[in-house]
Amino acid sequence: ARLFYATLAPKYPIFVSGKGGGLTPMGRDGETGVAQGSVEGGVAFAISIHPELQVLDAELRPYGGSARAGHDDVQAVGPP
Numbered sequence: 001a002r003l004f005y006a007t008l009a010p011k012y013p014i015f016v017s018g019k020g021g022g023l024t025p026m027g028r029d030g031e032t033g034v035a036q037g038s039v040e041g042g043v044a045f046a047i048s049i050h051p052e053l054q055v056l057d058a059e060l061r062p063y064g065g066s067a068r069a070g071h072d073d074v075q076a077v078g079p080p
Contacts, residue, residue, distance in 0.1 A: 003024045011029040011030065012029060012030045013026075013029055014026040014028060014029065014030050019071075040074055042071050042072050045072050046069065046071055046072060049069070049074070053067055053069055053074065056076060059077065060077070060078045063078050063079050064078070064079065065078030065079065066078075
């Protein structure tokens, strides 16, 4: 995890919408996680939630339900 963070989570500028519709620097950098929209971000998220997804799936299975995820889209299905 430390190597992943060190190599894929550098500081990056954050921009907000400006008055004229352009982008204006927010005045501070992002310092945690990976940059929004990065390819690595979705993979890291999927890996990090996998253990909890397995637990949720196991809890729903006795009731005919399941929990599935594709990348960062998660669906949990069970009886009402």
